[in-house]
Amino acid sequence: xxxxxxxxxxxxxxxAYHFHWSADEILDLEHPRRRQYIDDILHINARSQxxx
Numbered sequence: 703x704x705x706x707x708x709x710x711x712x713x714x715x716x717x718a719y720h721f722h723w724s725a726d727e728i729l730d731l732e733h734p735r736r737r738q739y740i741d742d743i744l745h746i747n748a749r750s751q752x753x754x
Contacts, residue, residue, distance in 0.1 A: 716740055 713736050714728045720743045728736065 713737070713740060716743065 710729075714725050717723060717728050717736065717739050718725060721739070731739070
C-alpha cells in the first residue's frame with residue numbers, strides 16, 4: 703500500500719509531538735506500527751479528557 707508524503711509527514715509529526723521521538727526513529731517503524739501508535743495516542747488523549 704502506498705501512502706502520500708503529506709500523510710506520512712502528518713503521522714511523523716503527530717507521534718514526534720506526543721512521544722518526543724526523532725523523525726528517523728518514527729520512519730524506521732513499519733506503517734502498521736506507526737498507525738498503532740497513533741491509535742494509542744488518540745485513545746490515551748480521549749481517556750484523559752473523560753471520553754471512552
